[in-house]
Amino acid sequence: MKKEVLNLDVLNVNNLPELVDFEKNQNAIVAENPYIEIIDNKTYETAKQRRTALLKGRTALENQEKLIASKIATFRKSVGEKTKQLIDITLPHEEKQQSEVKRWEQIKEDERLENERIENQRIDNIKTMISDFESKCYEKIQSMTFETGLSVKNELDVLFNSEMDVQEFEILLEQAKMRVQNQFDAKSNDLTEKENQRKENERLRLEKEESDKKLREIEQQQQKDREEREAKEREQKEKVFEVRKQRLFGLGFEFGNVGFVFKEFNFFLSSEVIFNCDVIDFENIFNDSVKKIESERDQIAKEKQQREANEKAEQLAKQKAEKENKERQKRLATDKKIISESLETYFADLHLATENKEIQIFIEGANIKINALKNQLLTELNEL
Numbered sequence: 348m349k350k351e352v353l354n355l356d357v358l359n360v361n362n363l364p365e366l367v368d369f370e371k372n373q374n375a376i377v378a379e380n381p382y383i384e385i386i387d388n389k390t391y392e393t394a395k396q397r398r399t400a401l402l403k404g405r406t407a408l409e410n411q412e413k414l415i416a417s418k419i420a421t422f423r424k425s426v427g428e429k430t431k432q433l434i435d436i437t438l439p440h441e442e443k444q445q446s447e448v449k450r451w452e453q454i455k456e457d458e459r460l461e462n463e464r465i466e467n468q469r470i471d472n473i474k475t476m477i478s479d480f481e482s483k484c485y486e487k488i489q490s491m492t493f494e495t496g497l498s499v500k501n502e503l504d505v506l507f508n509s510e511m512d513v514q515e516f517e518i519l520l521e522q523a524k525m526r527v528q529n530q531f532d533a534k535s536n537d538l539t540e541k542e543n544q545r546k547e548n549e550r551l552r553l554e555k556e557e558s559d560k561k562l563r564e565i566e567q568q569q570q571k572d573r574e575e576r577e578a579k580e581r582e583q584k585e586k587v588f589e590v591r592k593q594r595l596f597g598l599g600f601e602f603g604n605v606g607f608v609f610k611e612f613n614f615f616l617s618s619e620v621i622f623n624c625d626v627i628d629f630e631n632i633f634n635d636s637v638k639k640i641e642s643e644r645d646q647i648a649k650e651k652q653q654r655e656a657n658e659k660a661e662q663l664a665k666q667k668a669e670k671e672n673k674e675r676q677k678r679l680a681t682d683k684k685i686i687s688e689s690l691e692t693y694f695a696d697l698h699l700a701t702e703n704k705e706i707q708i709f710i711e712g713a714n715i716k717i718n719a720l721k722n723q724l725l726t727e728l729n730e731l
Contacts, residue, residue: 372404380396500531592621606618612640
C-alpha cells in the first residue's frame with residue numbers, strides 16, 4: 348500500500364474544515380444585526396441585543412482559531428521529534444568526519460606556524476646582525492678624537508668590507524652604512540673645527556702674552572722716566588719756592604701749615620698753588636696780592652656801608668642762581684634720564700660662559716673699564 352505524502356506547499360487556510368462556513372455565518376450575523384441609533388429605551392435594548400449577537404460571532408471565531416493553533420502546535424512538536432530522529436542517523440558520522448578534518452587542519456596549521464617562526468627568526472637574526480654592525484660603528488665614532496680619526500676610519504673600513512650574509516635585506520645594510528658614514532663625517536668635521544679653534548686660541552694667547560710683555564716694558568720705562576722727570580722738577584720747584592716765600596714774607600705774609608696768611612685781612616694763598624704755578628702766574632699772584640692789600644686798606648672804611656648792599660646782592664644772585672639751577676635741572680631732567688638709562692644699557696657687563704682663561708681675564712678687565720667709563724659719564728651727566 349502506497350504511503351500518502353502531505354505536501355505543505357499546497358496548504359490553504361481556506362480549505363481548513365474548522366473554518367468552513369464561518370465567512371457565510373459572519374456575513375449573516377452582520378445582515379441580521381445592522382447598526383441602530385439609540386433614541387430611547389427600546390432602541391437601547393435592541394442595540395444591546397445586536398451588540399451581543401455580533402460579539403458572539405467574533406468570540407466563536409476566536410475560539411475556533413485557538414483550536415486550530417493548538418492542533419498546529421501539536422503538529423509542530425511532532426515534526427521536531429521526527430526531525431531529531433532523522434538527524435541522529437547522520438550526526439555520529441558527521442562528528443567523526445569533522446574530528447578527522449580538524450585533526451588534519453591542525454597539523455597543517457602547526458606546520459604553517461613553525462615555518463612562520465623559522466622565517467621570522469631568520470629575519471630577526473639578519474636585522475640583529477645589521478643593528479650590531481651599526482652599534483659597533485657608532486661606539487668607535489663616539490670615542491673618536493682628532494688624533495685617532497685616521498685609525499677609526501681604518502677600523503670602520505674593515506667593518507664595512509666584512510662579509511655579512513644579509514640575503515634579501517641588502518638595502519637595510521646599505522642604509523645602515525650610509526648612516527654610519529654620515530655620523531663619521533659629522534664627527535670628523537666637528538673635531539677638525541674644534542682643533543682649528545684650539546690652534547687659533549693658542550696663537551691668540553701667545554700673541555697676547557707677547558703684547559702684554561711689551562706693554563709692561565713700555566709702561567715700566569715710562570714710569571721710570573716720569574719719576575726721574577718729576578724728581579728734577581720737584582727739586583727745581585723747591586728752589587724757586589724758597590725765593591717766592593721770601594718775597595711773600597716781605598709783603599707781610601706768614602707761612603702756616605697749608606699756605607701763606609696775611610693776618611691783617613685774613614688773606615690766604617695756597618702753598619700748593621705758589622709751589623706749582625709758573626713764573627708769570629706767580630708774578631700775577633704777587634702783584635694781585637699787593638694790589639689787594641692796598642685795596643683792602645683803602646676799602647676798609649667803606650666795608651661796613653657796602654656789606655649790606657653786598658649781602659643783598661649776593662642773596663639776589665643766590666636766589667637767581669638757585670632758580671636758574673632748578674629751571675636748568677627741570678629742563679635737562681628728561682634728557683638726563685634718557686641718557687642715564689641708555690648708558691646703563693649700552694655699558695652692560697660682558698657675560699660669556701667659557702673655559703678659556705684668557706677670555707675670562709679679558710672679560711674681567713673689559714667690565715672694569717666699562718664700569719669706570721660708565722661711572723665717569725654718569726658723574727659728568729649729574730653735574731650738568
